[in-house]
Amino acid sequence: MVDVMMEKAPEKVMWAEKMVYERPAALSDIPTHYCPGCTHGLIHKLIGEVIDELGIRQRTISVSPVGCAVFMYDYFDVDGAEAAHGRAPAMATGIKRVQPDNIVFTYQGDGDMASIGMAEIIWAATRGENITVFFVNNAIYGMTGGQMAPTSLPGQVTGSSPNGRDVEMTGMPIRMAELLAGLPGASYVVRRSVHNIQTIKQAKKAIRTAFQVQMAGAGFALVELLSSCPTNWKMTAADSLTWIKENMVPYYPLGDYKVADVVKTLNNRGK
């Protein structure tokens, strides 16, 4: 396909020189350590693009989790802190409370947030902390090599549920967006996915809104993103995207779980 286009190119020099894609300035020019096919990198890119578009790079502070995204502070060209496992919302609270003019976001996986960090996220949401949270749900502990996560699906085979997740023993997976949406302090809680072009576009829009909520001082905003882990799911990158669609989306329906009036006003203003 490229060859065909190249044949036509000499007649349209302008076309050949037009910049159609650039690395966002909010992302550092270094390779990530993420596995091939993993969607962490894609989500980083979406966040980086939104930071650029909103013009907030120079006042943004990221809070990295413990988990696969632990080196996030390397990948974003913004000030960054590396939190203890699950404590990113508490650390972000400490930063935002003394630096209210900065834009503070956390980026947490399912083990980090929904298991060990449950208290911290519940209370950050309850207080309506004016922070932005990205919850990357790939239904597995990636960094430690594929153990059962609080969001692993019933029957899902993992390193610590070799016969499939037994919900009689472990309980059912936790739906974080639904849980947090029930808290009065949360202003914006939505679930998106990144398994195809359409969902990626919707995800980026939600990421943008989640930052805008903070910029307006409108309170706690969280975007849950269904993400892939081909390595630990033991499947190809393409199959893992299909797996999100066919297995995760039915249990974790995409949608807006809490859009407070203050956020609706924001959206209208933007239109």
Place this chain on the structure above:
Amino acid sequence: MAKELLKGNVAIAEAAVRAGLQAYFGYPITPQTELLEHMSARMPELGRTFLQAESEVAAINMVYGAASTGVRVMTSSSGPGISLMQEGLSYIAGSEVPAVIVDIMRGGPGLGNIQPAQSDYNQITKSAGHGDFRPIVLAPGTVQEAIDHTVLAFDLADKYRTLVFVAGDGMIGQIMEPAELPPMRQPAQTRPAWALTGADNRPKNVVSSLYLGAEKLEALNKRLQAKLQQIKENEVRFEAINTADADIVIVAFGTAGRIAKTAVTEARRQGLRVGLFRPVTLFPFPSSQLEKLAARTKAMLVVEMNAGQMVDDVKLAVNGKTPVQFYGRTGGAVALPDEILDQIILLDKRYPAKKATPNGQGVVISVA
């Protein structure tokens, strides 16, 4: 400023406010709760940050976050809460951000009780979290000293980019006595170069305790150890009372030191040559000063409100140069001066006198 009647916990809180504290995060626990209560009123009044966290785990991580921005920040707690904070303490140490922690110690282990104790000595001087680090630990014996130590704690934390503990006990926290507060210092308007404030026209800053390569992590540890060495050389503080001619030296800190002072006065009145050596910094521990004293004392008596923790450091310091005896009360029980005096008399009978040698150790305060 004139002296006023102040409760220890309130005095520490107000001293911190006047030292330019920008943010306080904490969780209620007896016997330090008045400290948190004072902050809840004072900090918002001054337009600064107060937040009651959902747990000590969250509180210390909020401290970690605020400390990452280079402001003066603190929390306060007691044993059970300090245990919960150990994770965050380790991250703060590994990230080399300054923070002040007040531990108003109570009886343990477990839930223990709410009576005064010194049972967190090992925890905060040697084992405040995983990995190789040691906070500076200041041990006040009066409300005035608690005030002074609180101000000093912030200066030391900033100077060395380290954790500093003010380690009081329930007695220090709850007692009321006349003391003088320092003048008000406003929080600093500028931030250190390493602080997280947004990468505005400068390269980004990162606050992290993660060093994946062995060499990189070893380099961090070497830096931390070099810093500790510097602290050991420059920050040792102690009080020595009547140690110049003492046959027996009592070693005690905080409230135990205060009670021992009364026992020393009584012993002197009875004609016994007894002195008091009171470590003011529990880390760095005044080891060499004790070692010098040991050469001319016939015995040392370590008195603590625990089952014997600092006594190990005293033994390491004197390294067999003099016998070291221990007397402690636990569970919130506090030794009376008479109990200590009994121990002094026993020791005096048991050990023959060494030859007295001149000395110039410490602050020599004569007993009236």
